[in-house]
Amino acid sequence: MSDGQSRPNAATGQIIVSGLTKQYKNVRAVDNLSFTVEPGRVTGFLGPNGAGKTTTLRMLLNLVTPTAGTATIGGHRYADLADPLRTVGAVLEASSAHKGRTGINHLRVICAAAGLPKERADEALALVGLSPAAKRKFKGYSLGMKQRLGIAAAMLGNPQVLILDEPANGLDPEGIRWMRGFLKGLAAEGRTVLVSSHLLSEMQLLADDVVIIAAGKLVRQGPVEQVMGSMTHGARVRVRTPQADELAAALREQSATVDADPHGALLVSGVDAPAVGRVALAAKVELHELTTERPDLEGVFLELTAGKAEIR
Amino acid sequence: MTLVRSELLKIRTTSTWWIFGLISLPLWALALGFNWLQTDALASGNVGDVPADQADQIQAVSSADSIAANLYTNGQFFGLLIVMLLGIVVVTSEFFHQTVTTTFLTAPHRTAVMLAKLVAAGVLALLFWIVTTVLNLVFAPLILNATDVGTQLDSGAVWRAVALNGLAYLLWSVLGVGLGVLIRSQIGATVTGILLYLGGTIGAAIAIGLLAQRFGDWINELQLLVPSLASTLMVSGTEIPGNPPRWAGAAVLIGYAVVTGVIGVLTIRRRDIS
Numbered sequence: 001m002s003d004g005q006s007r008p009n010a011a012t013g014q015i016i017v018s019g020l021t022k023q024y025k026n027v028r029a030v031d032n033l034s035f036t037v038e039p040g041r042v043t044g045f046l047g048p049n050g051a052g053k054t055t056t057l058r059m060l061l062n063l064v065t066p067t068a069g070t071a072t073i074g075g076h077r078y079a080d081l082a083d084p085l086r087t088v089g090a091v092l093e094a095s096s097a098h099k100g101r102t103g104i105n106h107l108r109v110i111c112a113a114a115g116l117p118k119e120r121a122d123e124a125l126a127l128v129g130l131s132p133a134a135k136r137k138f139k140g141y142s143l144g145m146k147q148r149l150g151i152a153a154a155m156l157g158n159p160q161v162l163i164l165d166e167p168a169n170g171l172d173p174e175g176i177r178w179m180r181g182f183l184k185g186l187a188a189e190g191r192t193v194l195v196s197s198h199l200l201s202e203m204q205l206l207a208d209d210v211v212i213i214a215a216g217k218l219v220r221q222g223p224v225e226q227v228m229g230s231m232t233h234g235a236r237v238r239v240r241t242p243q244a245d246e247l248a249a250a251l252r253e254q255s256a257t258v259d260a261d262p263h264g265a266l267l268v269s270g271v272d273a274p275a276v277g278r279v280a281l282a283a284k285v286e287l288h289e290l291t292t293e294r295p296d297l298e299g300v301f302l303e304l305t306a307g308k309a310e311i312r
Numbered sequence: 313m314t315l316v317r318s319e320l321l322k323i324r325t326t327s328t329w330w331i332f333g334l335i336s337l338p339l340w341a342l343a344l345g346f347n348w349l350q351t352d353a354l355a356s357g358n359v360g361d362v363p364a365d366q367a368d369q370i371q372a373v374s375s376a377d378s379i380a381a382n383l384y385t386n387g388q389f390f391g392l393l394i395v396m397l398l399g400i401v402v403v404t405s406e407f408f409h410q411t412v413t414t415t416f417l418t419a420p421h422r423t424a425v426m427l428a429k430l431v432a433a434g435v436l437a438l439l440f441w442i443v444t445t446v447l448n449l450v451f452a453p454l455i456l457n458a459t460d461v462g463t464q465l466d467s468g469a470v471w472r473a474v475a476l477n478g479l480a481y482l483l484w485s486v487l488g489v490g491l492g493v494l495i496r497s498q499i500g501a502t503v504t505g506i507l508l509y510l511g512g513t514i515g516a517a518i519a520i521g522l523l524a525q526r527f528g529d530w531i532n533e534l535q536l537l538v539p540s541l542a543s544t545l546m547v548s549g550t551e552i553p554g555n556p557p558r559w560a561g562a563a564v565l566i567g568y569a570v571v572t573g574v575i576g577v578l579t580i581r582r583r584d585i586s
Contacts, residue, residue, distance in 0.1 A: 113317075
């Protein structure tokens with residue numbers, strides 16, 4: 001960052017949420033939530049619909065007043081940042097531009113308010129590949145173009161911290177792939193990237209860390225591998241054979257755990273796939289399938305948030 | 313200052329301002345036609361039979377100053393409505409298009425944003441005032457000369473009325489911004505604004521007239537409290553017998569503008585944007 005020295009605290013870009021609470025009339029949308037987000041990594045902010053993700057992000061950005069607790073970016077509350085757009089870029093709703101305004105003018109309005117040179121508007125549009133549509137009105141944009149314009153707006157001040165709420169919504173596969181590369185690139189430059197999403201398979205590809213919340217409370221936080229490793233089952237081996245009983249008995253002698261799945265295959269845990277193959281060879285059992293199954297984020301997520309996602 | 317520039321750019325990069333401008337033109341022409349007829353009647357003394365107790369008032373509005381002031385502030389009735397609606401749109405379009413999130417992310421100090429909006433709406437209102445005044449300065453002398461009143465361009469009362477007309481444009485745009493904050497819905501705020509303005513003017517005038525007949529002339533003083541009547545009073549070229557003084561009209565209108573502006577700013581400071 002070119003002017004990082006002038007704001008040493010903000011430049012660290014660490015987000016700290018501490019005891020954050022939002023009480024609406026009948027609902028405690030966010031309940032004593034605490035977590036940290038580190039620079040140089042993509043952090044996925046996950047939770048079922050209505051878990052309080054958006055409310056949390058909006059409290060972090062001074063749009064919603066917390067009932068209790070604090071949220072700071074680089075040690076400062078958002079409202080206290082001297083130059084918010086050069087510190088934090090945020091993408092909250094895809095549709096947040098005037099329908100009758102052109103994309104470039106939307107960015108120029110923001111530049112004017114933030115005291116940024118208006119050339120930044122052109123540069124940011126080029127950054128997200130939207131230059132050809134610069135002079136088209138916002139109402140003519142596809143959902144993917146709207147998302148890109150939102151990201152361009154967030155990048156105007158070349159910020160250290162990026163906060164995105166459901167940025168993959170409405171993107172086609174190509175758009176999602178572009179977004180993934182873009183955000184990973186920003187994190188690789190040392191920036192803090194916080195992305196909320198409910199697209200778990202996408203998060204598994206994108207995130208380094210995850211923060212999982214449900215019903216306004218923290219469920220789990222940590223690096224993706226660590227959160228997945230903490231689950232009740234780790235990797236399993238799926239094996240299919242005509243002589244299931246024989247193989248199951250032989251495997252149990254090796255102190256493996258064997259379960260039958262509803263489709264007639266065996267699910268083996270406690271030993272790896274080569275070990276299963278050796279046992280089968282020794283027992284002269286014919287194998288039709290031998291696959292290692294790793295738990296995915298979706299399975300982990302569903303297990304962690306089970307029973308906590310009901311409508312409040 | 314950067315915020316004011318941004319707000320003006322917001323206005324300039326959408327079509328609202330010139331659509332409202334286009335709407336204003338025929339309304340201005342309509343008002344000019346109406347005032348022409350009125351000028352003609354007043355200047356020739358041909359106003360029909362007048363009850364004795366209203367003769368003083370007719371006398372006052374028939375004075376050259378008053379006739380001229382009326383023509384040089386032509387278009388005010390709809391012009392004020394238009395700038396109030398523009399003030400409303402400056403705020404409500406942010407909620408309608410959800411750009412308020414971006415606005416407050418860019419400038420977390422909401423008071424400063426609202427002040428910038430007030431200034432921008434005021435600048436726009438004054439532009440509308442300047443354009444109508446220039447048009448009036450072109451057309452009013454033609455009518456005044458045709459009716460043998462004379463242009464009256466050397467009359468202090470006329471220029472005072474023109475200046476107060478500018479103040480009225482400014483204050484109504486502030487009222488519009490305040491109203492836009494209080495009623496976020498674009499349609500809701502617009503309808504309320506129009507009802508308040510038109511209904512307020514016509515309804516209150518009728519109600520006060522009836523009450524004055526029943527309870528005595530002092531009720532007439534109450535028309536001061538109706539914003540649109542207060543502004544009409546403020547720009548009338550001369551003191552009219554039986555009406556409250558003009559400065560009181562100005563004071564009341566400034567009061568309304570300050571109150572709605574302050575309530576608007578305080579409200580938006582505390583509101584959750586979601």
